[in-house]
Amino acid sequence: MLPTIPTESNSYEECKITSDWLKAHTDVRPVLAIVCGSGLGGLAKTIKDPVILKYQDIPNFPQSTVHGHAGQLVFGTLQGKQCVCMQGRFHLYEGYPVQKEGVYVVLGGPSFETIAECRMLHSMGADAVGMSTGHEVIVARHCGMRCFALSLISNQSVMDYTSKEKANHEEVLETGKERAAQMEQLVSTIVARME
Numbered sequence: 001m002l003p004t005i006p007t008e009s010n011s012y013e014e015c016k017i018t019s020d021w022l023k024a025h026t027d028v029r030p031v032l033a034i035v036c037g038s039g040l041g042g043l044a045k046t047i048k049d050p051v052i053l054k055y056q057d058i059p060n061f062p063q064s065t066v067h068g069h070a071g072q073l074v075f076g077t078l079q080g081k082q083c084v085c086m087q088g089r090f091h092l093y094e095g096y097p098v099q100k101e102g103v104y105v106v107l108g109g110p111s112f113e114t115i116a117e118c119r120m121l122h123s124m125g126a127d128a129v130g131m132s133t134g135h136e137v138i139v140a141r142h143c144g145m146r147c148f149a150l151s152l153i154s155n156q157s158v159m160d161y162t163s164k165e166k167a168n169h170e171e172v173l174e175t176g177k178e179r180a181a182q183m184e185q186l187v188s189t190i191v192a193r194m195e
């Protein structure tokens with residue numbers, strides 16, 4: 001039987017379960033990750049003190065369906081560096097989505113979009129809409145600064161004329177409060193890892 005292929009990217013919670021499981025199954029903390037293509041999985045055999053984890057045993061992990069792809073992660077040391085090799089990759093042609101990219105549209109604010117505006121933006125390919133980060137990045141880039149921006153998706157755009165929902169600042173603040181600890185953790189981890 002063919003494995004189930006996810007059509008959507010995993011949520012943060014699902015990825016965390018995967019990551020916790022992996023950390024509990026190996027002490028290796030890779031500084032390098034190598035994806036081995038068809039017939040190139042041999043590199044993983046040169047890894048010292050390998051810890052081999054099969055994709056099928058890893059929670060929320062996709063499955064390799066291509067002949068010649070072993071379908072396992074090999075953690076260990078390569079040339080003295082802690083690394084992980086993917087023996088088997090995931091392809092668009094197997095039905096796996098490419099990394100989900102979204103289009104962030106920035107508007108002037110301070111009002112939220114009308115239903116008509118949300119529909120128009122959606123039909124133009126927008127996935128998220130904001131009124132701050134885009135402007136900030138434009139100014140920062142103009143000043144020559146390198147930028148990395150994170151935007152928390154805090155509320156759903158209302159697209160339905162029969163809906164009683166309305167985007168509002170209270171909901172934005174509420175979501176911000178709910179996710180504050182994760183955002184703080186994420187930002188401080190990024191800062192700690194910056195060269």
Ligand SMILES: O=P(O)(O)O[C@@H]1C[C@H](O)[C@@H](CO)O1
Binds near residue numbers: 131133
């Ligand atoms: O952090 P920002 O200011 O982008 O958060 C959003 C944009 C508006 O200021 C406000 C709308 O509720 O929240």
Ligand SMILES: Nc1nc2[nH]cnc2c(=O)[nH]1
Binds near residue numbers: 109130
């Ligand atoms: N433009 C816009 N900015 C936001 N910031 C947070 N939520 C929203 C929203 O729904 N629209």
